[in-house]
Every structure is written in C-alpha cells, then in structure tokens.
Amino acid sequence: MAILCIIPTYNEAATISNVIEAVLAAAPATHVLVVDDGSPDGTAGIVAALRSSEPRVHLLERPAKAGLGPAYRAGFAWGLDRDYEIFVEMDADLSHDPADLPALLAATAAADVVIGSRYIPGGSTVGWSRFRRLISRSGNAYVRRSLGLPLSDATAGYRAFRREVLVNLPVTALTSNGYCFQIETAYLSWRHGFRVVEIPVTFRDRTVGRSKMSGRIVLEALARVTRWGLSARWDPEPAVPRPAPADPPPGGTGPTVSRARPSEIPIQVKARTRATPGVAYGQQLDGSTP
Numbered sequence: 001m002a003i004l005c006i007i008p009t010y011n012e013a014a015t016i017s018n019v020i021e022a023v024l025a026a027a028p029a030t031h032v033l034v035v036d037d038g039s040p041d042g043t044a045g046i047v048a049a050l051r052s053s054e055p056r057v058h059l060l061e062r063p064a065k066a067g068l069g070p071a072y073r074a075g076f077a078w079g080l081d082r083d084y085e086i087f088v089e090m091d092a093d094l095s096h097d098p099a100d101l102p103a104l105l106a107a108t109a110a111a112d113v114v115i116g117s118r119y120i121p122g123g124s125t126v127g128w129s130r131f132r133r134l135i136s137r138s139g140n141a142y143v144r145r146s147l148g149l150p151l152s153d154a155t156a157g158y159r160a161f162r163r164e165v166l167v168n169l170p171v172t173a174l175t176s177n178g179y180c181f182q183i184e185t186a187y188l189s190w191r192h193g194f195r196v197v198e199i200p201v202t203f204r205d206r207t208v209g210r211s212k213m214s215g216r217i218v219l220e221a222l223a224r225v226t227r228w229g230l231s232a233r234w235d236p237e238p239a240v241p242r243p244a245p246a247d248p249p250p251g252g253t254g255p256t257v258s259r260a261r262p263s264e265i266p267i268q269v270k271a272r273t274r275a276t277p278g279v280a281y282g283q284q285l286d287g288s289t290p
Helices: 018-026 043-051 068-082 097-108 130-147 163-168 178-192 217-234
Strands: 002-008 030-036 057-061 084-090 113-117 122-128 159-162 194-201 203-204
Touching: 002 018, 002 043, 018 030, 018 043, 018 097, 030 043, 030 068, 043 057, 057 068, 068 084, 068 130, 068 163, 068 178, 084 097, 084 203, 097 113, 097 159, 097 194, 113 178, 130 217, 159 163, 163 203, 178 194, 178 217
Parallel strands: 002 030, 002 084, 030 057, 113 194, 122 203
Antiparallel strands: 084 159, 113 159
C-alpha cells in the first residue's frame, strides 16, 4: 500500500532533515513529500539535497507562503495524481513524533481517518503553557458543541486519511487556509459518513523556530465553525455510514474495531456510524478502556 507523508514547511531548515530521516526509519515503506512555501531560510535546498540520494523523498515548491490549508491541498493533489493510498499529515518541527507513525498507519485498517489525539487517555502535550492548553481545549469544546462532531481533538494536525476520503470530499472543495483546515477535513469526513477515530499521541512544543499560529488563524477557525454550525441546523441529516475498509493495514494486522452501544462508547476512540444527528457510536481499538 503506497503511503505518502506530507510535511508543509516555511522556514524549517533547522529540523526538516531530522524529521524526514525519522519518518523513513519509523515507516520504511512511506514516501515523504515536503511542500515548501518559498522558505527564505533554505529549507527547500536541504530537501532537494536529500532527494538526490533518497528516492522516497519528494519536494513540491510553491512561490510564497499561503497557509497550511493550501499547502495540504497541493500535497493531496500531488499524491492523488500518483496513486498513493494513505496520506499522512505531519508538522515539520518535531512536535509530531515519527515514532507514533506506525500506530497511526495500523489504525487505517479499520478507519478512514485516524487522528493523533492529545486529549484522550494516553495522549498529552509537553511544553505548553496553561494558557495555550486552555485555548486549545476551549476551541475543541466549541467545535464539539457547534458541529456535534464527536471528537476530543478535531484541531490535531497529526492524522492519516485513506484515499477514498480525499477523493470524495473532494480536496478541491476544501477552503480553509489556517489550522481550521484540520477542523474542516475532520468535520466533512464525518458528515460524509467516513469512519473517524482517534488514537493517543504526545504533542511536544517546538524547541526551535517560530510557531505559525496567529490571532488571524484563530479568528478564521471561529468564524468558519460558527457558520458551519448554523448551516448544519438546516441540514442536520448526516450521510449514510460507510463500511469499514477491507484492505489490510500497512505492515501488520493492526487494531481491531468493534461496534458499541452508545453507553459503551470509549472516550478515546469515537466515530459516527449511524445517521442520527447528535448521536455517535464508537469503536474500541485493541480492547482499550474509557
């Protein structure tokens, strides 16, 4: 199964080599596509040098910084044109541990979208201030309340998609520019009836470089989530759930998934599996408990 890990970059020269090498070591069957938005610090040149001796590394250069959403849309389109089956999103600053990649890929055996969650049992954040945790958790709470999206961490940026998800959304219909792109893809996947699950990961705050988060990005997310929530009031009926993927996971048997009655839904793994607004059924991975 062809796997593509997409890493958007803007001024990530200090970490990009380490990230790429760690990804290829953790999941040797994976290819890496770096989508660079004209980094003035030479990020693209570093990737180009790696590409010259490593066929699993690819580079897509864009002329200027345009945001996370456009970078991922370009990366998804590049991968769909080349018949990749699994698409992974990952940050370039080592906040997302490549050692978690095999678990993320294995979970695609029973799910269409797998989110590396900070806010389920076993997940965590390291190096964040209390204020940043508050902002992040409050944002996710607002997403759940406004959209009815049964996820603990809809804003997480470490995730994997099966090809069918990106084809059916479709990628060209995605419109968010900043980190709201993560909410948009999770929400639309859920609304289309795809099986969305969360697995625990540890998110470590970057130690080099500068965060791309800004007030403008937060306002974009707030405005879009509010608009989607209001629109959902007029169209509350979700899509019919899709069957579980039949393909084996990359490199192993992966976790098993079982259906549960609403009272049995574990907190850490949730997916929408029936067309009733506001009601979610869950799947439990490897016998995990609430």
